[in-house]
Amino acid sequence: MKFVCKENHWSVKNGQLILDTPEGQELAKQVISTLEAQIRLGIYEQICALPLVTDRKRIVKLGIENVALMVQDACAQIALGDKK
Secondary structure, eight states: OOOOOOSOOEEEETTEEEEOSTTHHHHHHHHHHHHHHHHHHHHHHHHHTOOTTSOHHHHHHHOHHHHHHHHHHHHHHHHHTOOO
């Protein structure tokens, strides 16, 4: 016979997921690791999808320093979740 527990065995303390079971902390680490990998892949795909060479005349006119700063800013905005 299986009993259903209605207690909450998890909480968030200081921004960390805490599971109150012996194997809970290891499970939390696995979940967080999986989420990090998925988020990083999503960011990578968004950065790769940037149309960086569609306006070549403007890129040449701005110069390499300004273009590098613009690309850096675009990547940072994607990483922060701000889509332009």
